Amino acid sequence: MRTRALYLALATALAALFAGILSGPATAGQTQRSTAAEASTGTAPKAGPKAAFTHPGVLVSRAQLDFVRSKVNAGAQPWKGAYDAMLASPYASLSRTPKPRAVVECGPYSDPNIGCTDERQDALAAYSLSLAWYITRDSRYADKAIQIMDAWSATIKDHTNSNAPLQTGWAGSSWPRAAEIIRYTYDGWSAASIDRFKTMLRTVYLPKVIGGSNSNGNWELVMTEAAAGISVFLDDRTSYDKAIAKFRGRVPAYVYLESDGSLPKTAPGSGLDTRDKIIKYWQGQSTFVTGLTQETCRDFTHTGYGIASIAHVAETSRIQGQDLYPEVGERLRQALGFQSKYELGEAPPSWLCGGSVKRGLGPITEVGYNALHNRLGIAMANTQKLTERQRPAGTNSLFLGWETLTHADNPS
Numbered sequence: 001m002r003t004r005a006l007y008l009a010l011a012t013a014l015a016a017l018f019a020g021i022l023s024g025p026a027t028a029g030q031t032q033r034s035t036a037a038e039a040s041t042g043t044a045p046k047a048g049p050k051a052a053f054t055h056p057g058v059l060v061s062r063a064q065l066d067f068v069r070s071k072v073n074a075g076a077q078p079w080k081g082a083y084d085a086m087l088a089s090p091y092a093s094l095s096r097t098p099k100p101r102a103v104v105e106c107g108p109y110s111d112p113n114i115g116c117t118d119e120r121q122d123a124l125a126a127y128s129l130s131l132a133w134y135i136t137r138d139s140r141y142a143d144k145a146i147q148i149m150d151a152w153s154a155t156i157k158d159h160t161n162s163n164a165p166l167q168t169g170w171a172g173s174s175w176p177r178a179a180e181i182i183r184y185t186y187d188g189w190s191a192a193s194i195d196r197f198k199t200m201l202r203t204v205y206l207p208k209v210i211g212g213s214n215s216n217g218n219w220e221l222v223m224t225e226a227a228a229g230i231s232v233f234l235d236d237r238t239s240y241d242k243a244i245a246k247f248r249g250r251v252p253a254y255v256y257l258e259s260d261g262s263l264p265k266t267a268p269g270s271g272l273d274t275r276d277k278i279i280k281y282w283q284g285q286s287t288f289v290t291g292l293t294q295e296t297c298r299d300f301t302h303t304g305y306g307i308a309s310i311a312h313v314a315e316t317s318r319i320q321g322q323d324l325y326p327e328v329g330e331r332l333r334q335a336l337g338f339q340s341k342y343e344l345g346e347a348p349p350s351w352l353c354g355g356s357v358k359r360g361l362g363p364i365t366e367v368g369y370n371a372l373h374n375r376l377g378i379a380m381a382n383t384q385k386l387t388e389r390q391r392p393a394g395t396n397s398l399f400l401g402w403e404t405l406t407h408a409d410n411p412s
Contacts, residue, residue, distance in 0.1 A: 053240075056180035057319045058229040059312055059367075063412035065181070068405060069135045082392035082405035083135060091121065091128035091395065094140055098122050098148040100155035106163035116167055117397075119156075122148050123174035124401050130181035131402065142186040145178055150193050153200040159208060166219050168208040172226030173312070173399040175201065176233040183233075201230045210239055212246045214270055217254040217294045218302050221309035222399060224250065228313055232320065240320075247313050248327065254306055255331035256292045264288060287351045291338025299358035300339055307335050308400055311368035315407075318371070325371055332368045333380060340365065340382040344389075361386070363393030366403035374409055 056062055071079035086092055099122065101115035110116055126148045133141035152175075159168045179197060182189050209223040209230075224247045231240035252260070253267040264282060266272040272281055279286050283297035295303045310332050317324040325332075342348055343361045365387045373380045387393075391408065395401035 051321060053232050053235050053237075054319055054321065055184040055232075058176045058180045058232050058316055059319075060177070060181070060406050061319045061412060062185070064406065064410050065131075065134050065185075067410050067412050068131075072135050072405075078391045078404050078408050082402060082408070085392050085394060086128055086402045086405060087132060089128065089395070091125040091401070092132050092141070093125075094144050096122075096125055096144065096148070098125075098151035100152045102155055102157045103160055104156065104158075104164075104167060105160045106167040107161045108163060110163070112161065116163075119152070119167070119171045120174070120398055122152060123171040123178070124395060124397065124399070126178035127174045127181075127401060128395075130178040131405065134181055134185055139186070139188060142182055142188060145182055146189050146193065149175070149179060149182070149197055153193070153197040156200060156204055158204065165208055165213050165215075165223055168205050169219065169223035169226045170399040172201070172205040172209055172230055173222060173309075174401070175205070176226075176229035179233050198234055202234060202236075206230050206234075206239060210242060212250070214267070216298070216302065216306075217250060217267075218306035218309070220246070220250050220267070221254065221306045221313075225309040225312050225316075225399075228316055232316065244313075244317065244322070244324070248324070251310055251328045251331055254294050254310070255335045256288045256290065257331060257334065258290045260288075262288075264294070283353070285353060289338075289352075291334035292352075293335055293339070296339065296357070297353035299360065300343060301358070301360040301362060303335075303339055304360075304362040304364040305398070307332070307339070307368070308362075308364040310335070311364075311371070315367050315371065329372055329376075333372050333378060333383075336365055336368050336372075336383040337380055340386040344382060344386055362396050363390055363400055363403060365390070366393050366407045370407045370410055375411065 054061065056065070068079060068083075072083045090096065099115070099118040101118070103114075104116055104119050105112055105114040106116040107113075126145045129141045129145035129148070133139070133145065159165075175197075179194075183194055206227060209227045213219040213223055224243050227243035228240060228247070231237075231243055249268045252265040253270065256264045263275060263278050266278065270281075272278050282288075282292075282294050285292065285297045293303050293306060295306060310328060314324045314328055314332065339361055342357050343359050348355055348357050365383055369380060369383050369387045372378045373384060392404040393400075393402070
């Protein structure tokens, strides 16, 4: 009953917040709409899920970026420390040389690894450099990000081998974050280069991720994240709606709540139609408690990937005027709190993963914690403790990067 009450409170608070966003007057805190859409109609598009996309609007909005810029330039913490860490990393280096490949081949456990690491890290570098550009207004960072994006869009044709969908999801989550910032805040990226980058995303990345995956949940969640972000950059409403529909079916199948019943929910099309199949899919775990995820008993690292993508898609949806936090917020809160408790060192009970968990959650808590605790005032003691202990959150060199910088205590 306590879980249900908390969920209802969360849903009510978020619904009220969402209603205020839709009905309230435009403010400087709202992000700009697509200039192309405005030019075609002569008026600003209406708010709501079918309105023109907000740009920049993949994971971070203009208002959020402005908040970060002001904090860093004022030397305020934790943002200045997070920014310094990013700038000191290889991902923000102005001497970086991109390493594009026509075909990126990624096998299981990165064997073979033919261009996989290079692609993921170049995509993260483009994003890191785009953040550095926005904060400093030093055009060298924007130009380096463009160099990396242009190199890949002129070269890559395909992803192959068994991990191709996952690899496409990882890199495909970072590319549109970078592209959104550069395209909509810098005038040095040519129209021809933008069009070629859009073609790359539409033909090489989107087909691999838009259909989802019946593999472990972190696969489908990051693929959905990539599909949603790419769709925003492409102003592709049909693909965006498909990605969000897939996300809404997957999240309840990844994080268990007591209200789900005796067994976890299953994703549409998963084929998990018996108790034995479900338990096997949940890594052999047969006792289900609120906050447990489908991969908790695999390891916390992969669990962290899944939780991060849930937060990322929810954050992008909020920026785009179709706030999914009321729908997924309670599962996200419980997943963060449950995993954080054990990541902080609490010994697991014997019924959980045979009494042993593999820690290593990673820098994944900032976005969800900021949305649920800071914006909505929901207590999240374990998540707060872990978040503050891990600051500044860095990157996992896959698809996560610098979320203390972008989302710590960010009210926008």
